[in-house]
Amino acid sequence: MAATDRTDQIIDVAVAGGGVSGLYSAWRLLTESKGDDGAPPKVVVFEGGSRVGGRLLSVVPPGVPGTRVELGGMRFTSSHKRVAALVDHFDLARDDFPVAEPQNVAYVRGKMLRRQDLVDASAIPYNLAIDERGAGTLSDGFMALAARRILRTVFGKEASLSEVDWDKVSATGVYLGKPLSGLPMQFVIQRSISEEAFRFAEDTSGYDSIMHTWSAADGLPWNLADFGQQVSFFHLHEGFEALPLTIAERFKQAGGPIHLQQRLKSFDQIALPDGSIGVKLHFVGGDGVPQTVRARKLILAMPRRSLELLDQAGAVLGPENRRVHELIRSVKPIPLFKLALCYSFAWWETLDPVPVKAANGTTTPAIITRGQSVTDLPVRQCYYWAKDEQSQNAVALIYDDGTDLNFWAGLRERHSNEAFEPDAVGSGGDVPLPPWNEHKAPRLMVEEAHRQLLLMHGVHDRPDIPDPYAAAYRDWGEDPFGGGANFWRVNVKSNDVFRDILQPKPPVPVYICGEAYSHDQGWVEGPLATADAMLERHFGLAPPAWLKP
Numbered sequence: 001m002a003a004t005d006r007t008d009q010i011i012d013v014a015v016a017g018g019g020v021s022g023l024y025s026a027w028r029l030l031t032e033s034k035g036d037d038g039a040p041p042k043v044v045v046f047e048g049g050s051r052v053g054g055r056l057l058s059v060v061p062p063g064v065p066g067t068r069v070e071l072g073g074m075r076f077t078s079s080h081k082r083v084a085a086l087v088d089h090f091d092l093a094r095d096d097f098p099v100a101e102p103q104n105v106a107y108v109r110g111k112m113l114r115r116q117d118l119v120d121a122s123a124i125p126y127n128l129a130i131d132e133r134g135a136g137t138l139s140d141g142f143m144a145l146a147a148r149r150i151l152r153t154v155f156g157k158e159a160s161l162s163e164v165d166w167d168k169v170s171a172t173g174v175y176l177g178k179p180l181s182g183l184p185m186q187f188v189i190q191r192s193i194s195e196e197a198f199r200f201a202e203d204t205s206g207y208d209s210i211m212h213t214w215s216a217a218d219g220l221p222w223n224l225a226d227f228g229q230q231v232s233f234f235h236l237h238e239g240f241e242a243l244p245l246t247i248a249e250r251f252k253q254a255g256g257p258i259h260l261q262q263r264l265k266s267f268d269q270i271a272l273p274d275g276s277i278g279v280k281l282h283f284v285g286g287d288g289v290p291q292t293v294r295a296r297k298l299i300l301a302m303p304r305r306s307l308e309l310l311d312q313a314g315a316v317l318g319p320e321n322r323r324v325h326e327l328i329r330s331v332k333p334i335p336l337f338k339l340a341l342c343y344s345f346a347w348w349e350t351l352d353p354v355p356v357k358a359a360n361g362t363t364t365p366a367i368i369t370r371g372q373s374v375t376d377l378p379v380r381q382c383y384y385w386a387k388d389e390q391s392q393n394a395v396a397l398i399y400d401d402g403t404d405l406n407f408w409a410g411l412r413e414r415h416s417n418e419a420f421e422p423d424a425v426g427s428g429g430d431v432p433l434p435p436w437n438e439h440k441a442p443r444l445m446v447e448e449a450h451r452q453l454l455l456m457h458g459v460h461d462r463p464d465i466p467d468p469y470a471a472a473y474r475d476w477g478e479d480p481f482g483g484g485a486n487f488w489r490v491n492v493k494s495n496d497v498f499r500d501i502l503q504p505k506p507p508v509p510v511y512i513c514g515e516a517y518s519h520d521q522g523w524v525e526g527p528l529a530t531a532d533a534m535l536e537r538h539f540g541l542a543p544p545a546w547l548k549p
Contacts, residue, residue: 010272011044014281014295016264018047019054020244021514021527022301025535027251032541043256045248046283046293048263048480051435052248055476055484055515056524058239059436061342062422062470063393067386068239070397071338071439071474072484073524074383075240078232079225080525082532082547083243087236089546090246097233101371102356104384107456108203108376114354115373118204126200132193142201143211143223146192150175150216161224167495170217182491185219186212206374206381208402209334213487218494222521243524261286267298268314269508277509297509299534301527303516305333305482316505327501330492331516333483335476336401337412339441339449342470346387346394348457375456378407379449382456393469398449401484405477408445412475417442423469441473485522486515494519502534511538 012035015026022045030043045052057072075097076083087094102116109125117123121133131137137145144161151159154173173180175188189211190198202211210223225231236242248258262283272278272294279298283291300307307328310317316324346369353365373382380400387394400408411417419440450468454460476484488494501517504510513534518526535541543549 009294010278011293011295012041013043013297013299014279014293015043015045015299015301016048016281017054017299017301017306017514018045018049018052018244018248018258018260019301019514019527020056020247020524021531022047022054022299023052023244023247023251024528025299025301025513025531026256027247027254028531028535028541028544029539030251030254030256033539040255043251044293044295045251045256045258046262046264046281047258047260050260050286052258052260053241053244055481056241056244057435057439057474058241059340059439059472061340061386061393061395061436061472063342063391064386064388064395066388067395068241069340069385069395069472070235070240071340071472072476073240074397075233075235076524077234080520080523082528083524084234085544085547086528087243090243090250092242092246093237094234095237097235098371099233101366101368103354103366104368104371105373105382105457106204106375107373107458108200112456112458116354116356124200126196128196128200129194132197142193142197143189143220145197146189147220147224149192150180150188150220154180164221166217166221169221170493170495173217175216180217181215181493183216184212184490185214185216188216203376204374206372206399208380208404209336209485209487212402213332213334213489215488215490215492218488218492218519222519240524262291264300264310265290266311266313267316267510269316269510270294272296277507279508279510297511300510300512301514301531302512303333303481303483303486303514304328304331306480307512308482309480315508316510321505323500324504327497327504327517330489330494330497330501331486331521332489333477333481333516334401334485334487334522335405335482336399336484337405337408337473337475337477339398339400339445340385340472341396341398341446341450341453341468343394343396343468344466345392346384347459347462347465348384348396349387351457351459373456375452377452377456378404379452379456380404382453396453398453411442411445411448412473414440414442414473414475417444419443420446420468420471422471436470436472439472439474441471445473446471486517487521498530498533502530503538 015022026043026045035041055072058068061069104115106113111125119135119138265282265284267281270280279295281293348368353367355363356366357363370384383397385395385397420443501512513530515526518530520526
């Protein structure tokens with residue numbers, strides 16, 4: 001097929017990437033900026049896949065039509081001001097997102113506990129140090145204890161975690177004679193608490209990556225901010241994907257085009273007819289037809305892996321541009337997957353109720369209905385997602401990241417393993433339709449995850465619990481994403497990277513934004529923050545009107 005050459009037209013801003021940061025940047029540029037002639041700029045979004053939304057992916061499970069299961073990002077917190085303001089600006093309905101319900105399960109070292117037991121040192125199967133066994137310490141968490149001890153060494157005195165200037169700590173903090181930005185977070189934590197306390201904290205967090213990868217200067221504030229005791233969680237009633245879909249719709253309503261299945265292959269600077277520096281872009285369509293486009297400016301709304309998949313050539317990505325590649329490699333992609341399992345009834349609600357103590361000292365029997373359970377088994381986290389009151393069908397969601405992916409390595413590859421086939425009878429005859437069916441799960445993975453769920457809930461010997469009747473799976477480690485999140489590497493000055501990567505090779509008009517190079521990595525707040533910084537510093541936009549100072 002013949003190539004499509006559109007170089008006779010010049011786009012003002014080409015945006016490569018239809019995730020949150022790309023759509024948001026395009027929408028704000030189109031609706032808030034003006035060209036020299038007073039007209040809105042010509043802004044075009046190019047997305048390599050068949051959908052927009054990036055790592056936000058909401059699907060409707062068969063037999064449970066009243067919910068949206070999140071195979072990608074699933075929640076935001078009360079500290080995420082940009083997300084909350086944008087959700088309110090679009091008038092999107094939000095719901096509370098419960099997590100650590102006291103009656104939920106914590107299955108560790110072969111012992112089934114409830115979440116409320118984790119503040120009782122006599123109940124947990126870990127040999128904690130004497131000064132680690134207090135109820136207050138266990139309630140605050142060992143990350144907070146480690147942070148206090150680390151900061152005591154850095155400052156030479158006690159420090160309040162709620163008042164710490166982490167930017168100053170990152171810039172000047174020294175621990176054991178070295179800058180905190182040059183020390184692995186796991187190292188300084190394990191120097192500050194016992195090995196048993198570290199294992200307890202990791203096992204009961206449900207995550208394998210959040211205590212690793214980054215430096216202490218970046219990892220400590222991230223963990224303390226996102227998983228602190230005072231943080232509340234929310235999700236969108238119509239699914240988190242509703243946020244980028246709404247942005248995309250507003251962009252299109254303003255006259256902005258979105259081209260799907262247009263994968264950016266390469267780009268380089270060129271001289272435009274008016275003598276200014278522009279960019280020439282080469283795309284490959286879903287039908288294999290190449291397309292060439294000229295633009296005055298290019299926004300790469302992409303994570304690290306997507307940037308590395310581009311041709312490493314030209315004025316920006318050429319191998320001689322060492323600083324650009326240092327910026328791109330300053331983060332490490334974190335692989336993770338989501339696996340949703342549908343059951344003909346919420347069998348977790350049939351576990352014996354446990355007495356839960358209220359703030360006034362009274363106790364009330366409670367069963368598991370929502371929130372998160374954790375385990376040191378490879379399934380790690382289970383969310384009781386939803387139940388259809390009419391059919392009683394229910395959904396459980398598994399979230400797995402980091403080192404435990406090694407356990408699943410031979411089972412989770414979708415292209416070389418037999419797919420799990422849904423049971424239309426078990427789902428009440430509701431045969432799953434796309435997009436649920438576009439995310440088929442490997443059969444052995446479904447069977448093993450089901451086995452571990454029964455084991456962690458202590459019901460592995462109950463014949464009345466059915467096998468799943470449907471499953472959906474998304475592995476975010478696959479290309480072009482490379483991971484479900486990106487974390488700062490050790491020895492990286494993250495504040496400098498956050499600033500410099502917005503335009504990695506001045507004066508070439510190429511800009512980068514997205515979750516990967518933000519200080520809210522793994523959250524939707526991150527791409528919004530980097531996009532706003534880029535738009536304000538390099539495109540002259542004011543802070544968004546809906547964002548309160």
